Amino acid sequence: MKSITEDLIRNTIRIRPNQSHKGTYGRVTLVGGNQNMGGAIIMATTAAVYSGAGLVSTLTDMHNLSSLHSRLPEAMVANILDSNQIKKLIPGANVVVVGPGLGTDDQSKNILQLTLQNVQPNQIVIIDGSAITMVAQDKIKLPKAHIIFTPHQMEWQRLSGIKIADQKNQNLNQKVRDKLNAIVVLKSHHTQIYTSKDTFINPGGTPAQATGGMGDTLAGMIAGFTAQFKNTENAVLAAVYAHSAIADKLAERRYVVLPHQIAERIPFFMHNYQSFK
């Protein structure tokens, strides 16, 4: 297993060309946040915006509209229950994130299905949280696209059938990855990333990160990084590395690190590591 290196981060985070505009940095559409879990999609959206995605739109329950906008006026918001909005905003994105705070009831399932039906083959689709649980339980058909799953160990157990105790076995994980034909970000103390060719381990990570919303934030970061940087695999690795490197730094002086504190530090981290032209 290869460790993610600082060199890889430096070779991924690009100095922004002067001749560029918001369209250069990708469109991200996020789908999630029911009436009880608006925070999850707000954190994911925040991370996508702070990672530098050019245009970010969020399909969520309208109960979350004012809380999202009061924290993050940069994001556009549409009604998750309006199927026409889903049909418009999914095909118009470069990167789609589905799942943070989506829930797993029948309405959530319909939203997930409609979202996936509107995905285009050239798109990157990040499947997180509730969406992983529904794909696992309801045998939902996956679209042709560049798919990235971001399960924690319990979600991976649901999706892969591999018990948490057996997830140490890389061959088992890789076999299921091959079947899914996706990048798998298996989150834990030291997160592992399974790609078609390799397995990587994230050297960073701290128990100060063990707080609700930390994974929602990572999903938004992966969206922001993959929207901007051409090599999708390296963009995923860089996002995973940055998420925990920021947390490790903050944890030098804190008992717990909150997701929004990570989001605020992303532009500083990217500034320090930018080098690739």
Ligand SMILES: NC(=O)C1=CN([C@@H]2O[C@H](COP(=O)(O)OP(=O)(O)OC[C@H]3O[C@@H](n4cnc5c(N)ncnc54)[C@H](O)[C@@H]3O)[C@@H](O)[C@H]2O)[C@@H](O)CC1
């Ligand atoms: N503020 C919010 O709105 C929040 C909403 N959330 C959403 O809640 C939904 C359900 O996700 P949850 O993950 O809470 O619930 P799940 O039921 O999917 O998983 C949580 C269970 O998995 C267990 N587990 C075992 N290994 C784990 C590991 N390595 N990491 C994390 N959990 C592990 C936990 O102990 C817990 O019992 C998702 O859609 C998620 O996005 C959560 O992100 C929490 C914050």
Ligand SMILES: Nc1ncnc2c1ncn2[C@@H]1O[C@H](COP(=O)(O)OP(=O)(O)O)[C@@H](O)[C@H]1O
């Ligand atoms: N003890 C730990 N050490 C390192 N990282 C951790 C630890 N606990 C949680 N994390 C990180 O926090 C995130 C948690 O993701 P997840 O469980 O999906 O959170 P949520 O759904 O609440 O947003 C993952 O990136 C995981 O690697």
Ligand SMILES: [Mg+2]
């Ligand atoms: Mg999660």
